[in-house]
């Protein structure tokens with residue numbers, strides 16, 4: 001059963017850390033002339049209108065992009081992210097991960113965006129079509145099946161974003177299985193996995209992200225995690241922050257992301273913190 005709709009959450013603090021990291025990965029891939037392929041296994045609708053009923057219900061963007069959209073950013077990555085978002089925000093829209101990929105990649109690079117929810121898929125199709133991005137493919141299919149079928153790409157350069165809704169507890173083990181399967185065939189894949197940080201209010205799901213990250217680190221591949229927390233871990237709030245685990249991170253993404261997040265949290269409220277931790281250090 002698919003009930004999750006990202007429009008309720010678009011542009012929140014979780015989108016900010018996830019999209020900053022994803023853009024950092026794309027920017028690094030662009031440093032070489034060689035083409036690359038991007039895979040978005042859980043793409044969502046692609047673009048979100050802040051004035052629609054879902055986005056305006058809880059106005060979650062007010063905990064995220066709205067707080068930083070007009071700041072002066074020291075960090076080059078944050079500047080890039082805010083510039084990219086700016087072109088959407090002038091129309092009161094926010095770019096989802098597939099739109100970020102479509103805009104940031106070069107013409108010769110390829111994007112595969114996968115979405116299982118029929119209505120979200122229709123929106124994704126329309127939104128990506130509007131962006132007129134070459135070599136961009138949308139797939140109405142299970143993201144993990146799609147990754148199995150489409151990886152490794154040729155040439156063997158690229159990155160994967162895995163961003164499930166985590167509504168069911170089993171989705172954490174789906175991520176582990178999905179990543180292990182990809183790595184068997186494509187060991188060099190740069191993989192970004194977003195995860196929520198949940199308090200006891202989340203019941204059985206509390207701690208599931210931490211277990212998933214530990215398990216994924218056992219691949220032994222270079223990886224770091226970056227997290228922002230916007231509130232203390234207490235039952236007052238279900239999701240008190242979120243993080244990204246980056247497997248095979250590009251050179252210096254750790255520095256770029258931590259500088260960007262240090263800038264971001266200055267405007268995310270007094271309780272906010274950001275931390276980047278290497279789990280398996282690149283040698």
Ligand SMILES: C[S@@+](CC[C@H](N)C(=O)[O-])C[C@H]1O[C@@H](n2cnc3c(N)ncnc32)[C@H](O)[C@@H]1O
Nearest residue numbers: 006042043044096097115116117142143163165
């Ligand atoms: C968190 S949203 C994605 C947001 C998007 N990545 C972004 O950052 O803009 C998760 C999406 O995954 C979709 N989904 C859930 N299970 C899926 C699966 N097995 N394969 C593909 N899509 C799935 C949901 O319908 C939902 O639209």
